[in-house]
Amino acid sequence: MSLRARLTLLYTSLVGGILLLFGVAVYTAVSITITSQIDDTLVHTAVRVWSNTHVGGGWQVLNWPLLDLPADVYVQVWGTDGKLQAFSPNVDLLDAPLDEAALSSSRSLVRDAYPRNIHLRVLTVPLAVGDRIIGILQLGTRLSLVDAVQRTLLIVLVIGFLLALTIAGVAAWLSTEQALSPLQDVTQVALQITHADDLSRRIPYQGPPEDEIGSLISAFNQTLGRLENLFHSQRRFMADVGHELRTPLTVIRGNVDLMRRIGADDESLCGIESEVERLTRLVGDLLLLAQAEAGKMPLDRRLVELDTLVLEVMNQMRVLARDKLTLRLGDFDQVLVCGDSDRLKQVLVNLIGNGIKYTPAGGELIMGVGKVGNQARLTVSDNGPGIPLEDQPYIFERFYRGEKARTRSKDGKGFGLGLSIAYWIVRHHGGRIDVDSAEGRGTTFAVWLPLAEGDCQSPA
Ligand code: ADP
DSSP, X not given: OOHHHHHHHHHHHHHHHHHHXXXXXXXXXXXXXXXXXXXXXXXXXXXXXXHTEEESXXXXXXXXXXXXXXXXXXXXXXXXXXXXXXXXXXXXXXXXXXXXXXGGOSSOEXXXXXXXXXXXXXXXXXXXXXXXXXXXXXXXXXXXXXXHHHHHHHHHHHHHHHHHHHHHHHHHHHHHHHHXXXXXXXXXXXHHHHHHTOTTOOOXXXXXXXXXXXXXXXXHHHHHHHHXXXXXXXXXXXXXXXXXXXXXXHHHHHHHHHHHHHOOOHHHHHHHHHHHXXXXXXXXXXXXXHHHHTTOOOOOOEEEEHHHHHHHHHHHHHHHXXXXXXXXXXXXXXXEEEEOHHHHHHHHHHHHHHHHHHSOTTOXXXXXXXXXXXXXXXXXXXXXXXXXXTTGGGTTSTTOOOHHHHHHGGGSOOOSOHHHHHHHHHHHTTOEEEEEEOTTSOEEXXXXXXXXXXXXOSOO
């Protein structure tokens, strides 16, 4: 059964149940009120009749007209011998008892009776003098008016019940359709996405965004957005990896062809070796990124002297810079952080390596280490070409390379993974990495890490 049908059924049954209870309560209350009023009238009349009854040699009710009986109350006085002793003038049932079965009762009782198929309410009162019962007084009144009232009330209630049930059903059916129609849109769009493989679609919603459906649709749209991003980055990633693999493979193949034709020579072997190294580096970087993005980068956390690490890397990188650039220290302080020294070294190598790579000959590279508040700050500044403002938001994405770096990639060095790896390593150390750069004015990368506290055993 559809949700709409179930909601309609639930709503209608609820309304139906409430109306049924209400109807039964009204019907019962009206019946009880009318019946108790009739019973009161019968009891009062019985008292007046008894007080006006004279019992001597025979029965005599003194002056019926003076009693001023209610027009529809009939009175019979029966003797213990079962003979009718007296009766009110309006009784046309004369010889038959109003409630024959109750005549033998030794106590007062009031109940419905049907003499000659006429519906009566009959009060039977045994008349006693001292302990001795000397006769039975029966008073009855027609219930035809009550029956008519009850019948009409029942008809009104049943018609009202059916009408209300129909209106509730239709209203529930229509309102649930209106409320649930956005869900149909969700289904439609979800199906269209599946069929057309188009994750750029979003579900339109005109209603208030904070209601349940609005929240659902907004969550669904957010999920679609995230999926779309993932999908795109997945595609881009495949294309980038394919692209990066193709160049070294083509070079290797070319060299192998050459060697087949003219025999192995040193140049071809060196070419193959360097491309294999490049491929090995690419695969290593990709593996590291995959681990980092999955939150599973293995870190050997220890106390690391950041200043010593900077000096170490600087000395190693001097070989790379040769006479092209000057490498020197800026602000320099003793700083301790908790981290994996190999990974942090990798961050420094990537940042300094970029500085060396992108800064033209004669430039300068300045390394700094210091404390700012409870953070360690490590800076690598160059006076190279700078990073265009439009590139800056993307440089930490994997495989992203600036325009100049792309045209220069023939030198076979960069994959566009260096900053991405640095970003993830720093992030796994509970820190962040900033870039401050302007075209023509050089670039400063700042790595912020939490200062070491305690023995570095607990993860950051
Ligand atoms: P790549 O392998 O291309 O160096 P990275 O992830 O290390 O990849 O860097 C991404 C891009 O950021 C580079 O292609 C380059 O455009 C830019 N970039 C990084 N460092 C510098 C720098 N010091 N000076 C200028 N541009 C830089």
